[in-house]
Amino acid sequence: MKVLVGLSGGVDSSVAALILKQQGYEVIGATMSIWGKNGLAIAEGKHNACYGPDEVEDIETAKKIADDIGIPYHVVDCVSKYEDIVIENFKREYLQGHTPNPCVWCNALIKFGVLPEVAKLNGVEFDKFATGHYARVEEENGRYLLKRGIAPHKDQSYFLYRLKQEQLKNIILPLGNYTKDQIRAIAKENGLEVADKPDSQDFYGGDYNELLNVKDKIGNIVDLEGKILGTHKGIWNFTIGQRKGIGVSAPYPLYVLSLNKDTNEVVVGPADKTFKKSLIANDLNWIAIDNLTEAKKCQAKIRSTQQPTDVEIRPCGENEVEVVFQDMQKSIAIGQSAVFYDGDTVLGGGVIKSVQ
DSSP, X not given: OEEEEEOOSSHHHHHHHHHHHHTTOEEEEEEXXXXXXXXXXXXXXXXXXXXXXXXXXXXXXXXXXXXXXXXXXEEEEOHHHHIIXXXXXXXXXXXXXXXXXXXXXXXXXXXXXXXXXXXXXXXXXXXXEEOOOSEEEEEETTEEEEEEXXXXXXXXXXXXXXXXXXXXXXXXXXXXTOOHHHXXXXXXXXXXXXTTOOOOOEEESSOHHHHHOOOOXXXXXXXXXXXXXXXXXXGGGOOTTOOTTOOOOOSXXXXXXXXXXXXXXXXXXXGGGGEEEEEEEEEEEESSSSOOOSOEEEEEESSTTSOOEEEEEEEEXXXXXXXXXXXXXEOXXXXXXXXXXXXXXXXXXXXXXXXX
């Protein structure tokens, strides 16, 4: 069986390719090129990101890894699709005062979509597509299930919840049963130069304003009563739950509670006001079920680094669910994803539309 492996130049994807070759697959390496000639210049010291000029170096590393492993290698041009889908969504959401998650859209539409599609159009023949994500895919009764990786603090199923059945059917995730330490050990044992390479820390290595490319829009920073405490240069410079760098002072720590595009206001308040009991999520994608027809107790994550927490999800509108948390949650951000779990199995998820 021929397997195309998405190589990023990092240790995870490199070891994924190595493991598959050792298991007897015919492995082909491919890196998606996403950094266009857009004139952005990232400040010194702000590198080690998925999207940035470091791509040139990462491609060279991936090519060398492919040579070391002994597999053919291709670079696949995904620049225009990445900019049209991921970057435009990022800009649109931030300017609305939302907090998007570009990695979710990149995985579903670019990494597991455009990359293998364009590779096939370019004449690369393969049967399955693989990556270095820490998650698992299993088939049960004709349905393909996405499951958490066995290492709780490295599990990346949250970023993959938008994958469709047809995608899950055709992918292999060889790292789902490993820990990060085990993967680095395998890399060292096999002499891979990326064994100690740091993980990417963000999707973009520079200032987000470089991507947004908009003029300042002066507005007010207000408290919950509407009292003006200061001014800001654009709501997109703030995130829900932010405490540092707000630019106003009070007798107690202030946190960003909401961002209002219509009034161009940043609303701040004390820590206890950052906790909420429920949210509405829309633009749903279900994996383990066809649809949610009645209330269901399960677990959910509202950010990638969180461990799943107990919730009840309830259908409440066209392609929408209400998510009620057993314990109140801090700093729920509109635009992020709420992903639902039944134990280790990803039920599905959606985009946070509102918070209650």
